[in-house]
Amino acid sequence: MAGALDGVKVLDLSRVLAGPTCTQHLGDLGAEVWKIENPATGGDDTRHWGPVSVKDDAGRDTDLSGYFLSANRNKYSVAVDLSSDDGQALIRRMVAEADVLVENFKPGGMAKYGLDADAMLQFNPGLIYCSISGYGQTGPNADKPGYDLMAQAAGGIMSITGEPDGAPMKVGVAVADIICGLQACTGILAALRHRDRTGEGQHVDIALLDSQMSWLINVGTTHLETGEEPARHGNAHPAIVPYQEFATADGHVVVAVGNDAQFHRFCAFLGRDDLPADPRFTTNFARTDNREALMDILEPAMRALPSADIVAGLDAQSVTASVVQTVGQALASDQAVAREMVVSMDVPGTAKGAVRLLGNPLKMSKTPVRFDRAPPRFGQDTDEIVARFPKDA
Structure with missing residues (x-):
């Protein structure tokens, strides 16, 4: 079956988690995703974040860390030096054919390469240009770098997480990054819908901090109505008991x-x-x-x-x-198996010949998600993709 986003081409200039989460989701839905990686650093930062979980067939560490594997399937890896004239020219040729560009540089970071939203939308007026940053493109903190931990601290979620008499506590995964990536995906899909009607592209600006504050939901709204600061309740609910x-006797x-x-x-x-x-x-x-x-x-x-x-x-x-199950118990459960929440993808040249990844939660009857391409080795698709965008085109 065709994917819901078949024919959509995504130029992915993001790294770490929020941007890659967004683009992986688009790829699962059928989009073709070109992941641009910096040759000077060996690619996406997370390739080198331990513990490395995949060995090659000689028993050596690869650049496929567990962190990288989590957000980079269904993508081509293309090594491009954005600081070079040739690299910038290649990106412009790719933008001419792209439907979506996703980047998570600090505000202004793309402008020094001549690849900012204003320039790219003039170059391709139908482009959806999505910028993911810590604080957004505007505001007094726009120039500051931002990470998931910062968003959880500054955005209020840590203050209501943890035991009542304990310290503020972050969530056990980088949930601000993950939800920001999914909300960016929603914005991109809405912008594509608008473009399909009008032909107009646009700039989608989403911040980790804005995203995190938006999912304070009832706790944030209650504070706005009452002026009272919410307390930490550990694993209890502030408004429902029990x-x-x-x-228990055994857990x-x-x-x-x-x-x-x-x-x-x-x-x-x-x-x-x-x-x-x-x-x-x-x-x-x-x-x-x-x-x-x-x-x-x-x-x-x-x-x-x-x-x-x-x-x-x-x-x-x-x-x-x-x-309360462990991660291993949850992923091995009958329910997880029935819902295909663990998928296996072939990776030639690795010790096991395959990797196991978390599945996509979307179950769509007409356009099911797809798992076509395993997370790539750094730069493995550079020659193939560059050949599609010749300089004299």
Whole structure:
């Protein structure tokens, strides 16, 4: 089947995670992605971020680190020196045929090569030029470099993550980068839709910090309405009780009690039908006000039971619960297998001959995602792609 973005050509001048996440998603949807890598540095920075997880067939480290593998399938790797006249001329020839350009240089960084949005949109008026940066193209901090950790700190998410009496805590993966990349993808798709109607390209400007603040969602909106700073609640929910992690006899589970009827069924499972009749716990508002008193009752009861028994018992009561799985357990689960959330791609010349990657969550009936090209070795497609854009064309 054809991909949803078949025929769309993407010039990817990004590196590390936010930009590559965006362009990998476009590639999974069928776009042809040309990943431009700097020969002076050996390519994308993440090729050299440990631990290197892929060996060649002689047992030596390759430039396919686990980090690089995570965001660079369905791409061609083209080694280009943007600081050279020849490199800049090649990029302009590629832009003439591209539908999308994605870059994550500091604002102004592309202008010194003559490859900024204004110049490229004059060169190709139908181009979608997407700039990803720490703080965006405008504002007092626009010139500052930005990283995921900065966005999580400056954008507020760290202040509400972690235990109530602990330090602010970042999320366990670079979630600001990842969501920014996906939001950039949304902007690009919307801009392509506009171009299909009008012929007009445009500049899509997205910042890690803006993106992170946008997904404060209800917590951010509540602050705007009340003026109160939200507190950290660890694994508990600030507005729903009980909706959190519990220690069990042999591990940990999470329980999500979304309404009062579910609370009745949760208590029935524990043999505590008296709790919903207690005025302190009758409604969710009451349970939120009396959270500590309720936990003093629930935590010992949950700690006395095995995790599997809790999940099975609550499933029977139509109350959502799950064992807290390790990454390995999650990816090996029957559900992950059924949903094809782990895919294998051939990589000739490596010790195993293949790599296993996280699948794409989109399941599309008419234009399914594709996994056509394994993450490339540095510069492996340079000759093939450069030959498509001759100087005398």
